[in-house]
Amino acid sequence: VVPGDAAVVEAVCARAGELLGPPEPPARVHGDLWAGNVLAGADGRWWLVDAGAAHGGWREADLALLALFGGLSTGCRAAYGEALPLTDGWEERVALHQLHPLLVHAALFGGGYGRRAVAVARSYR
Numbered sequence: 001v002v003p004g005d006a007a008v009v010e011a012v013c014a015r016a017g018e019l020l021g022p023p024e025p026p027a028r029v030h031g032d033l034w035a036g037n038v039l040a041g042a043d044g045r046w047w048l049v050d051a052g053a054a055h056g057g058w059r060e061a062d063l064a065l066l067a068l069f070g071g072l073s074t075g076c077r078a079a080y081g082e083a084l085p086l087t088d089g090w091e092e093r094v095a096l097h098q099l100h101p102l103l104v105h106a107a108l109f110g111g112g113y114g115r116r117a118v119a120v121a122r123s124y125r
Contacts, residue, residue, distance in 0.1 A: 001106060005118040012099065012121040019096055019124055021087050026056035033062045035071030046076075060090050064097030095120045 001009065012019070030037065031053030039047045063080065066072040080086060099120050106114035 001103070001114040001118060005114075005121075008118060008125065009099070009103070009121040012096075012124045015124070016096075019093070020058070021060075021089055021093055024058070024087060027059045027084075028054060029057045029059060029062045031055050031057070031062070033066045033071075034069035035066070036069075038066070038071055058097065059084075060086065060093055061097045063090075064094045065101055067094055068098045068101060096124055 030048055030051050032050065033048065037048060037050045039049055041047055059080065063072055063077070063086075066076070099117055102113050102117035102120060106117055
């Protein structure tokens with residue numbers, strides 16, 4: 001991420017409190033939820049594995065991370081809604097919750113992650 005683009009990301013981060021929607025109590029979240037950490041059992045139940053980053057946080061963040069790396073199915077979204085409905089507008093905040101993991105991946109792996117993070121930040125200006 002080049003300096004001019006970093007300013008765009010920083011501006012969005014400064015507005016995070018406003019952009020993240022209404023407050024809700026922290027929930028136990030996986031913290032590293034991607035398709036490789038979701039297993040389908042023979043009994044049809046789903047299991048989450050490798051929860052070393054579990055913490056109290058935004059439920060939307062887990063779903064956003066799962067969507068970022070290709071594992072958020074309609075069934076998963078429905079199950080979340082049945083257990084405890086998500087806050088109105090959560091789908092519009094998915095990309096915002098993806099900003100942090102995109103920046104981490106940009107620092108670790110380079111490539112298009114930085115460009116994608118900047119594009120996300122620009123969409124919230």
